[in-house]
Amino acid sequence: MDKFDQQILALLRADARLPVSQIAREVNLSRSAVSERIRQLEHSGVISGYHAHVAVPGEAAIKVYLELFYNGGRCEHYVELMRVFPEVRRCSGISGETDMLVYIEAPSMLRFSEVRGEIENFPGMQKVKTHMMVKDWVF
Amino acid sequence: MDKFDQQILALLRADARLPVSQIAREVNLSRSAVSERIRQLEHSGVISGYHAHVAVPGEAAIKVYLELFYNGGRCEHYVELMRVFPEVRRCSGISGETDMLVYIEAPSMLRFSEVRGEIENFPGMQKVKTHMMVKDWVF
DNA sequence: AGTGAAACATCTGTTAG
DNA sequence: CTAACAGATGTTTCACT
Numbered sequence: 001m002d003k004f005d006q007q008i009l010a011l012l013r014a015d016a017r018l019p020v021s022q023i024a025r026e027v028n029l030s031r032s033a034v035s036e037r038i039r040q041l042e043h044s045g046v047i048s049g050y051h052a053h054v055a056v057p058g059e060a061a062i063k064v065y066l067e068l069f070y071n072g073g074r075c076e077h078y079v080e081l082m083r084v085f086p087e088v089r090r091c092s093g094i095s096g097e098t099d100m101l102v103y104i105e106a107p108s109m110l111r112f113s114e115v116r117g118e119i120e121n122f123p124g125m126q127k128v129k130t131h132m133m134v135k136d137w138v139f
Numbered sequence: 140m141d142k143f144d145q146q147i148l149a150l151l152r153a154d155a156r157l158p159v160s161q162i163a164r165e166v167n168l169s170r171s172a173v174s175e176r177i178r179q180l181e182h183s184g185v186i187s188g189y190h191a192h193v194a195v196p197g198e199a200a201i202k203v204y205l206e207l208f209y210n211g212g213r214c215e216h217y218v219e220l221m222r223v224f225p226e227v228r229r230c231s232g233i234s235g236e237t238d239m240l241v242y243i244e245a246p247s248m249l250r251f252s253e254v255r256g257e258i259e260n261f262p263g264m265q266k267v268k269t270h271m272m273v274k275d276w277v278f
Numbered sequence: 279a280g281t282g283a284a285a286c287a288t289c290t291g292t293t294a295g
Numbered sequence: 296c297t298a299a300c301a302g303a304t305g306t307t308t309c310a311c312t
């Protein structure tokens with residue numbers, strides 16, 4: 001994890017679709033070297049994925065935390081199911097009784113209800129506890 | 140913004156580097172159609188960017204949600220007290236029994252314990268429930 | 279570790295039908 | 296939408312620093 005790796009990470013953090021050839025130019029390494037470094041960074045888990053940042057249609061008028069309780073199935077499974085909703089911004093597996101904590105931003109109460117309804121009907125879903133966010137400070 | 144767009148968004152959210160050709164296969168559209176749709180989604184701002192998710196070693200090694208239960212005092216009061224900790228990233232007043240949900244990122248377990256200890260000793264604090272984040276997906 | 283070059287498959291953008 | 300083409304890109308391998 002030297003200076004080159006850090007430069008590569010910074011570039012991919014800004015634009016995950018930057019071509020290897022261009023990265024090579026900017027950090028002054030060959031394509032093969034950059035390819036190999038990226039492969040290492042991915043394999044070692046430093047880069048956990050590449051994701052498009054999708055804006056919530058409308059605006060985030062409603063902010064909610066859902067507590068999910070389900071039986072069987074790994075959390076990865078449910079994450080894949082919830083990924084289809086742009087309103088789902090974050091899924092966190094946490095210690096304690098709750099299986100997963102899901103943060104949702106929706107443009108309206110109606111839309112939120114739709115999303116919540118679909119999540120409740122996921123196979124194996126046992127309970128969905130809703131926590132409307134009434135105040136919020138982000139630092 | 141029809142069903143196809145939503146499918147495309149879900150795929151790019153999961154893997155920003157998915158080739159257009161493969162997306163086309165999965166949603167049963169032609170490459171040109173998918174290319175055009177992605178172009179529209181980018182230009183209209185629905186897709187605001189593509190980013191590598193990087194786990195920086197040492198930075199935010201520990202992610203935790205705290206459930207705060209206190210008696211008396213408004214949440215604004217406690218927010219002011221917690222603002223002194225850079226590790227406190229978000230404070231949310233939510234509906235339900237829990238008075239406040241606090242998201243914390245700390246560089247080490249030791250440092251987190253210190254912060255948690257201080258929060259527990261805030262005047263009026265009744266209970267602090269810790270939820271270590273063991274898995275996490277941010278979209 | 280990195281370079282440069284080559285070879286090959288794949289992706290993309292752009293045409294034309 | 297399909298088909299086809301040209302150019303760019305990713306990946307791998309190799310000989311050589």
